[in-house]
Amino acid sequence: MRMGRCNSGSSLVRPALAAALGLLVAGVSARGDDAFRKEAEPRFQFGAELRARAETREGSGENPEREDRLATSRLRLDFAYRPRAGLSVFLQAQDSRVGSLGAGRIRAGFRNGLDLRQAYIAAGREDGPWTIRAGRQELSFIDDRVLGPRGWSNVSPTWDGSTLTLRRGSGELHLLGYTQAEIRDGLDPPSLSRFVYGMVGSAPVVGESLLVEPVLLTTRREVAPVSHLGGLVRTGGLRAAGAPAGVWEYQVILMSQGGGRADMPQRAWAGVWELGRTIPGAPASPRIGFEWSYASGDRDPGDGRNGTFDALFPSRHRHLGEQDLAGFRNLKYRETGVDLHPLRKLQVSVSLIDFRLASLRDGLYETGQDLRAAAPPGGASNSAIGSELDPTILYRPVREVQLRLGVSRFFAGPFVIASVPAGQSQTFLNAMLTIRL
DSSP, X not given: OOOOOBOSGGGGHHHHHXXXXXXXXXHHHHHTHHHHHTSSSOSEEEEEEEEEEEEEEESOOSOTTBOOEEEEEEEEEEEEEEXXXXXXXXXXXXXXXXXXXXXXXOOTTSOEEEEEEEEEEEESOTTSSEEEEEEEEOOOBTTTTSBOOOTTSSSOOOEEEEEEEEEETTEEEEEEEEEEEOOOSSSOOEEEEEEEEEEEEEEESSGGGOEEEEEEEEEEEEEETTTTEEEEEEEEEEEEEEOOTTSOEEEEEEEEEEEEETTEXXXXXXXXXXXXXXXXXXXXXXXXXXXEEEEOOOSOTTSSOBOSOOOOBOOSTTTSOSSOOOOSSSEEEEEEEXXXXXXXXXEEEEEEEEEEESOTTSOEXXXXXXXXXXXXXTOOSOOEEEXXXXXXXXXXXXXXXXXXXXXXXXXXXXXXXXXSTTOOOEEEEEEEEEEEO
């Protein structure tokens, strides 16, 4: 459990050649590992990640022209240079491709040609009183539920800006300001309409028993009139997590929102409650976990206020099931899961998830936060969106290689059947190979 256009075969030749080059470069780096280990901080480092995934979705019925049988590939090449202690440069190139396994139209967001995905400078020692990282980079804060890298996506966004980290003892304070990069063909330009700035802290209070992370962020983005998403939103909250010895691991996240649009203030909140425990001495080392999450919805569309939570820019796939059918807005989410390790290199996970509307007068939102289906006038008669069963298998024969298989079944609830066009149950299958060097 988590507590975590090309239309022909010839179009796949280019990424295959790029992948071979990346693996060759990484192989040269691997052969030089002995030299790197002689230094505390290697002067030069190379790395590569090649990921290939095939997926198919049957029974969605939302758009017959949309292609739901895809083969995707993603190659990332990393280069790090440290001219001296406390100063480093990081570059990451990415090439993302998609091939259709059918005759439908491929959805956006799967393809981006060879591009410079990350490029930043970091100054200051990681164990020193301060560090600063400036340039294009990934963001990851508050368990990826506020700002996350969205690693599942074939093309995942990055940010232009900087983070100043101040340290005292074991506590940290991150001061950040960024604009999101727009994913385009060629070099991705910085966005002129999507910004985030603020602070995130981190302070262990009782060793590993309690870690406290306060957050205060302001986001600005274009307004979506139908879903009331956008404007200037201020989000304040706290994450508390810990793993006391011999007791359940836990995590609690609470967030409140203000700000909004000139004609509609934002008054919303969200919470996450998680428990997990590995049972010592039991066969297959089972770990059980539970999550209950809540993101407020608008209870009165006519009161001039927006009560629908804005989920900001989180990692979507990791937290809301395998099928990514519901976004963290107007949502009640319950998950029960178990992880098993029948073999040292094999993990089997099974999760059962229940989705419900937080407010019967609000609608169902996509993972991208756009409104997918509005509640009927007067409100929905049933809050049940549906349930989802997610078995997955992870196999890692060696440290650098991972094979992932997923079989997910969504059982449509009364709200989806009544309010989503052609809404019905559906099955999502995926197989993914990841090689990291």
